[in-house]
Amino acid sequence: MRALGDIHLHDPQTLYRHWEDSQWSPWGIDLSLDREQWAAMSDRTLVSFVLGSLMVAEERITTKFAGLVSADGTEEEVTFLATQQVDEARHMQFYARFQDEVVAEPALIAAHVERARAQVSPAFQTIFDDKLVAAHNRLLANPADLGAKVSFVTMYHLILEATLGLTTFEFSTRFMEREGLLPGFVAGYTKIHHDEHRHIGYGIWFLRKAVAEAESLGDAVRATLRDLLPAVAESLTPPEGADSSALGASADEIRAFALDGLKRRLDIVGVPLDTL
Numbered sequence: 001m002r003a004l005g006d007i008h009l010h011d012p013q014t015l016y017r018h019w020e021d022s023q024w025s026p027w028g029i030d031l032s033l034d035r036e037q038w039a040a041m042s043d044r045t046l047v048s049f050v051l052g053s054l055m056v057a058e059e060r061i062t063t064k065f066a067g068l069v070s071a072d073g074t075e076e077e078v079t080f081l082a083t084q085q086v087d088e089a090r091h092m093q094f095y096a097r098f099q100d101e102v103v104a105e106p107a108l109i110a111a112h113v114e115r116a117r118a119q120v121s122p123a124f125q126t127i128f129d130d131k132l133v134a135a136h137n138r139l140l141a142n143p144a145d146l147g148a149k150v151s152f153v154t155m156y157h158l159i160l161e162a163t164l165g166l167t168t169f170e171f172s173t174r175f176m177e178r179e180g181l182l183p184g185f186v187a188g189y190t191k192i193h194h195d196e197h198r199h200i201g202y203g204i205w206f207l208r209k210a211v212a213e214a215e216s217l218g219d220a221v222r223a224t225l226r227d228l229l230p231a232v233a234e235s236l237t238p239p240e241g242a243d244s245s246a247l248g249a250s251a252d253e254i255r256a257f258a259l260d261g262l263k264r265r266l267d268i269v270g271v272p273l274d275t276l
């Protein structure tokens with residue numbers, strides 16, 4: 001039995017029950033102070049980059065997910081994944097409400113995403129527009145293909161939600177809380193973060209089980225990681241022109257945090273990083 005450290009793996013039925021007890025509304029969060037602060041902010045480069053990246057990522061994450069819900073799985077798994085689909089839509093709605101009420105004028109989500117796209121890096125586009133879309137299309141076309149499901153969950157849950165998502169949350173909320181910035185945003189993002197832990201829990205549970213059942217599925221995890229990791233490392237670099245020292249963390253520190261988390265999760269999955 002592998003040591004799981006501080007990570008607890010719940011099965012999909014338990015995660016579903018947790019979801020029932022974890023409801024929140026994007027409209028239940030007070031953004032009035034955020035609006036005042038935004039109007040008075042002199043340098044918005046770093047904050048705009050974070051908000052824009054989250055808006056673009058969450059739109060992709062929401063609209064490129066249905067293939068996993070309809071892939072072969074137990075009733076309990078499908079039930080849990082249906083709740084994750086709702087969560088992702090809720091997250092996208094929160095970021096869009098923030099754009100509507102703090103950053104810009106009210107608009108359709110597509111218009112906010114389009115504007116935010118001007119700020120994201122080429123690596124970000126490679127991950128979300130090319131790799132994620134391709135993995136999702138493959139699963140949609142082959143709902144019974146376990147290899148396609150493993151690749152998709154590796155990319156979505158292990159890399160986008162855990163490695164990229166948790167790292168972005170850690171450093172951006174650390175920075176905003178230290179500066180006393182955008183308290184409504186931080187409150188909503190923290191709710192999102194709790195939801196993400198449930199999603200990541202499912203991903204690790206599923207991958208560990210799949211890899212334990214078939215050695216070849218471990219190879220599918222490895223191939224997906226090898227393909228994606230260069231763009232992920234690149235996307236964790238703060239944008240040009242932003243004062244990244246304001247973040248209070250160096251690019252090396254950010255990458256080390258991401259890598260450490262990935263390493264711990266891969267050990268649990270049963271595909272240690274040094275076997276890549």
Ligand SMILES: [Fe+2]
Nearest residue numbers: 061087088091
């Ligand atoms: Fe999300």
Ligand SMILES: [Fe+2]
Nearest residue numbers: 088161196199
């Ligand atoms: Fe998620």
